[in-house]
Amino acid sequence: MASFRFWNRGHFYRWYCFISCRKIAKTRGKPPMSHQSEIRKRIQTKRQSLTKQQQTNYSAQICQQIVNSGVLDNAGHIAFYLPVRGEADPTPLQLIDAYQDKHFYLPILSEHKENHLAFARYDENTQMVLNRFRIPEPDVATASLLHDPSQLDVVIAPLVGVDSRGNRIGMGGGFYDRTFAFKKDENSSPLLIGFAYDFQLIEPQTPQDWDVAVDQIALQSQYLSTDDL
Numbered sequence: 001m002a003s004f005r006f007w008n009r010g011h012f013y014r015w016y017c018f019i020s021c022r023k024i025a026k027t028r029g030k031p032p033m034s035h036q037s038e039i040r041k042r043i044q045t046k047r048q049s050l051t052k053q054q055q056t057n058y059s060a061q062i063c064q065q066i067v068n069s070g071v072l073d074n075a076g077h078i079a080f081y082l083p084v085r086g087e088a089d090p091t092p093l094q095l096i097d098a099y100q101d102k103h104f105y106l107p108i109l110s111e112h113k114e115n116h117l118a119f120a121r122y123d124e125n126t127q128m129v130l131n132r133f134r135i136p137e138p139d140v141a142t143a144s145l146l147h148d149p150s151q152l153d154v155v156i157a158p159l160v161g162v163d164s165r166g167n168r169i170g171m172g173g174g175f176y177d178r179t180f181a182f183k184k185d186e187n188s189s190p191l192l193i194g195f196a197y198d199f200q201l202i203e204p205q206t207p208q209d210w211d212v213a214v215d216q217i218a219l220q221s222q223y224l225s226t227d228d229l
């Protein structure tokens with residue numbers, strides 16, 4: 001191997017150019033990661049590093065915030081979601097004594113409206129299938145579907161990050177934004193509640209035209225109402 005002792009300035013300069021060109025070639029064609037993608041990546045990595053026990057304990061704290069807020073007391077039809085890849089778990093709400101008369105629903109990727117969600121009743125007997133994102137959802141063939149999402153009273157929404165005004169970053173499919181776009185015109189039901197670990201509360205975001213903000217945010221250590229701001 002050539003000894004660096006015999007290299008002059010020209011040798012070093014040519015070596016520096018060679019290394020720099022290789023770096024540029026490697027990143028060429030890849031767009032720089034957007035601010036939103038960076039937030040998604042950071043939070044998803046953190047979520048997936050939680051132990052099962054942490055996930056369960058933290059989720060119980062968030063559920064307790066919802067119970068304490070009283071927001072579900074008069075709600076009859078409530079949508080939530082089944083957690084995947086470390087997401088906080090809202091399903092223990094279904095087991096609470098005071099909520100035994102309520103109807104719970106899960107999102108289903110709609111077959112009728114592209115990139116929209118429908119909602120289906122969910123209890124311990126519901127037959128489930130995996131959707132194209134490998135998320136279990138009620139089997140449409142057997143489920144009782146609710147096609148009009150305005151019939152729900154409350155939707156507990158999954159999210160990756162949320163700011164204190166309720167601006168939400170999701171998994172990037174735009175499903176919740178499309179499904180609840182009607183809420184931007186009329187300030188109507190359902191009430192959207194973001195359900196998240198404390199570390200998912202992020203710095204203020206500039207919303208896009210299509211973004212639908214959540215009305216309230218349930219975290220481990222606090223319950224935020226975005227219209228108090």
Ligand SMILES: Nc1nc2c(c(=O)[nH]1)N(C=O)[C@@H](CNc1ccc(C(=O)N[C@@H](CCC(=O)O)C(=O)O)cc1)CN2
Nearest residue numbers: 081082083084087107133135158170171172173175176
């Ligand atoms: N538990 C849960 N259920 C849910 C949602 C959710 O966020 N969480 N959704 C909320 O809308 C809908 C499904 N939306 C999804 C949108 C994109 C991807 C997804 O995996 N997208 C990329 C990878 C994204 C990433 O991890 O960076 C892919 O397709 O590879 C998954 C679900 C309905 N059900």
Ligand SMILES: Nc1ncnc2c1ncn2[C@@H]1O[C@H](COP(=O)(O)OP(=O)(O)OP(=O)(O)O)[C@@H](O)[C@H]1O
Nearest residue numbers: 168169170171172173174175176177178181210211
């Ligand atoms: N109401 C809408 N009409 C048409 N396109 C929309 C609408 N809402 C969102 N989109 C499209 O969906 C794409 C994803 O949006 P965004 O990144 O805000 O999704 P998200 O909120 O992270 O996902 P999700 O709601 O599924 O959790 C955007 O490129 C946007 O163009």
